[in-house]
Amino acid sequence: MTLAAPSGLFITFEGIDGAGKSSHIDALAQAFRQAGRTVTLTREPGGTPLAEKLRQLLLHDAMDPLTEALVVFAARRDHLVQVIEPALARGEVVISDRFTDATFAYQGAGRGFDWQKLQVLERMAQTGGGLDASLMREPDLTIWFDLPAAVAAERLAAARVPDRFEAQPQAFFAAVADGYARRCAQAPGRFARIDAHHSREAVWQQVIAVLQARGWLAGGAV
Ligand SMILES: Nc1ncnc2c1ncn2[C@@H]1O[C@H](COP(=O)(O)OP(=O)(O)OP(=O)(O)O)[C@@H](O)[C@H]1O
Numbered sequence: 368m369t370l371a372a373p374s375g376l377f378i379t380f381e382g383i384d385g386a387g388k389s390s391h392i393d394a395l396a397q398a399f400r401q402a403g404r405t406v407t408l409t410r411e412p413g414g415t416p417l418a419e420k421l422r423q424l425l426l427h428d429a430m431d432p433l434t435e436a437l438v439v440f441a442a443r444r445d446h447l448v449q450v451i452e453p454a455l456a457r458g459e460v461v462i463s464d465r466f467t468d469a470t471f472a473y474q475g476a477g478r479g480f481d482w483q484k485l486q487v488l489e490r491m492a493q494t495g496g497g498l499d500a501s502l503m504r505e506p507d508l509t510i511w512f513d514l515p516a517a518v519a520a521e522r523l524a525a526a527r528v529p530d531r532f533e534a535q536p537q538a539f540f541a542a543v544a545d546g547y548a549r550r551c552a553q554a555p556g557r558f559a560r561i562d563a564h565h566s567r568e569a570v571w572q573q574v575i576a577v578l579q580a581r582g583w584l585a586g587g588a589v
Pocket residue numbers: 382383384385386387388389390522523526563565566567570
């Protein structure tokens with residue numbers, strides 16, 4: 368008897384800059400590996416040589432809002448075709464630090480770029496390329512770290528030299544947070560909201576509880 372291969376699982380982490388995703392992304396990858404799963408850990412913009420080049424442009428070069436939206440979707444298309452779809456087809460767990468919800472939050476709510484035009488680009492970029500032509504690739508689960516913009520700003524102040532997004536004022540991040548809330552309201556079954564205004568351990572307990580509730584993992588520690 369041959370055992371059925373596990374199904375691919377696509378999990379994304381989202382939140383404003385400084386929300387505290389990083390260490391939990393690594394810990395979740397580790398928890399899946401301990402459970403015997405192969406994990407592809409990746410990020411957006413990025414995840415392929417081409418998309419990493421586009422990331423550098425996005426983070427450091429000034430551009431108009433449509434150009435910015437096209438750059439993130441171009442990077443995403445390459446990432447999806449080269450990395451995400453093949454890994455899911457192999458039955459792996461794909462964990463990505465950001466995906467399309469970031470585009471709606473940052474380019475849509477943050478920059479004020481038209482939400483409906485983003486929906487058109489989303490469908491174009493996330494259809495085909497290894498997928499059934501009638502399907503649009505979306506995460507199976509999006510773990511959204513919700514943190515007030517003021518708290519994220521305090522955390523980031525001490526942390527690093529800001530890029531083009533991190534240098535934005537608090538009001539920009541408050542708008543980005545509203546964008547995430549809007550995406551969450553549009554897909555409540557896909558989103559898990561994490562209250563990120565807690566200690567790392569308390570935040571991890573929330574993350575692992577989400578995975579346990581879906582039956583995808585047993586317990587774990589950071
Ligand atoms: N629960 C927490 N309490 C206090 N500080 C935290 C917590 N989690 C992370 N931090 C700190 O906040 C800063 C931002 O965290 P981190 O880099 O993980 O955020 P992020 O969501 O990955 O941000 P970005 O998307 O901008 O990379 C870091 O200095 C980190 O050490």
